[in-house]
Structures are given as structure tokens and as C-alpha cells.
Amino acid sequence: MADKIKDTKIIFVVGGPGSGKGTQCEKVVAKYGYTHLSSGDLLRAEVASGSERGKTLQAIMQKGELVPLDTVLDMIKDAMIAKVDVSKGFLIDGYPREVKQGEEFEKKIGAPCLLLYIDAKGETMVKRLMKRGETSGRADDNEETIKKRLDLYYKATEPVIAFYSSRGIVRKIDSELPVDEVFGHVAKAIDGLK
Numbered sequence: 663m664a665d666k667i668k669d670t671k672i673i674f675v676v677g678g679p680g681s682g683k684g685t686q687c688e689k690v691v692a693k694y695g696y697t698h699l700s701s702g703d704l705l706r707a708e709v710a711s712g713s714e715r716g717k718t719l720q721a722i723m724q725k726g727e728l729v730p731l732d733t734v735l736d737m738i739k740d741a742m743i744a745k746v747d748v749s750k751g752f753l754i755d756g757y758p759r760e761v762k763q764g765e766e767f768e769k770k771i772g773a774p775c776l777l778l779y780i781d782a783k784g785e786t787m788v789k790r791l792m793k794r795g796e797t798s799g800r801a802d803d804n805e806e807t808i809k810k811r812l813d814l815y816y817k818a819t820e821p822v823i824a825f826y827s828s829r830g831i832v833r834k835i836d837s838e839l840p841v842d843e844v845f846g847h848v849a850k851a852i853d854g855l856k
């Protein structure tokens with residue numbers, strides 16, 4: 663795993679809930695053929711499977727809390743292993759949620775070459791999530807859980823950005839702009855990779 667991963671780009675996509683991570687990742691997949699792994703989507707798939715593990719996860723996610731570190735990391739790692747032979751790069755969307763998750767990822771998988779920091783204002787994220795909640799069917803897209811997710815984002819995830827900034831791999835993307843303009847900046851950051 664470690665050997666194969668060495669030649670594959672790993673990009674962390676970090677931002678608050680509703681900032682537009684998933685939207686931008688889809689566009690990166692279309693243009694660059696990277697593999698998009700959303701930690702939230704992986705977890706929701708586990709919930710949908712109806713497994714015992716899924717039931718435990720659902721209760722945690724419904725409260726807007728973080729699921730245990732090892733669970734998410736194992737799921738991401740399995741998904742990466744499944745794709746490593748055919749993948750030009752990996753977009754790790756919504757992970758790390760806290761500095762410790764980043765450290766564990768690097769120990770078990772590898773180092774990111776870029777962190778895309780998808781940045782939107784708190785009020786913008788709430789607005790987008792409330793709108794998404796009308797159709798997403800996501801148990802956590804409701805006002806009460808959104809508030810908890812935002813609080814946790816500011817407390818746990820913003821330190822992740824500071825942590826990787828010191829390494830010089832963070833590109834801050836203004837996600838208040840229209841989707842295509844945001845993507846213009848995302849593409850520039852990816853094109854800048856060696």
C-alpha cells in the first residue's frame with residue numbers, strides 16, 4: 663500500500679459543512695479523473711447497509727458528532743486500496759476533521775501534497791445546508807444539527823488548516839463565489855502541483 667500510494671497524489675479537501683466540498687470534488691473528478699472519497703458518504707453508505715456498525719454510526723452522526731477515528735480511517739484506507747491501481751489521485755473530502763485524524767492518516771496511508779481549504783461564511787453554510795436539507799434526505803441537514811456541526815467545525819477542524827499551513831500545502835479557496843468561479847481557483851491549485 664505505502665509503495666503504491668507514493669506515486670499517487672493525495673489531496674485533502676477541508677471546509678465547513680455546506681461550504682461546497684462535494685460540489686467542487688465532483689468537478690475535479692470530471693476534469694482530472696481523480697478518485698473522490700467523501701468520508702461522510704462512506705459512512706452514510708455503511709448506515710444504509712443496515713449493519714450493526716451502521717446503526718452505531720447513525721446515532722453519532724445524527725447528533726452532529728465525530729465518529730471514532732479508526733472507523734473512518736479504515737473505511738478510507740479500504741476504499742483507497744480498492745482504487746490505487748487505477749487512480750491518478752485521491753480527493754479525500756471531509757477528512758481530516760481534527761488534527762489527530764490527519765496524523766493517523768499520514769502514519770497509515772501517506773502524506774497529502776495539497777490541502778484545499780474550501781472557505782465560506784458561517785451564514786452562507788447554514789443557508790446552503792438548509793436548502794440542501796429540502797432534498798438531501800440527510801438526517802443531519804436540520805437546523806439543530808447544523809449548528810452543532812458548525813461549532814465542531816470551528817473548534818476541531820480549523821486547527822487542521824493551521825497545522826498544514828505551516829507545511830505550505832494549504833490553498834484557501836473562496837467558496838462564496840459562483841460554483842464555476844470557485845472551480846477556476848481549485849483547478850489553478852491542482853495545476854500548480856508537480
Ligand SMILES: Nc1ncnc2c1ncn2[C@H]1C[C@H](O)[C@@H](COP(=O)(O)OP(=O)(O)O)O1
Pocket residue numbers: 677678679680681682683684685686790791793794837838839840841844
Ligand atoms: N459556490 C457555491 N455557490 C452556491 N451554492 C453552492 C456552492 N457550492 C455548493 N453549493 C450548494 C450545493 C449544495 O446544495 C450545498 C452544499 O454543498 P456541498 O458540496 O454538498 O457541501 P459540502 O460537501 O462541503 O457539505 O451548497
Ligand SMILES: [Mg+2]
Pocket residue numbers: 683684700702756
Ligand atoms: Mg459533502
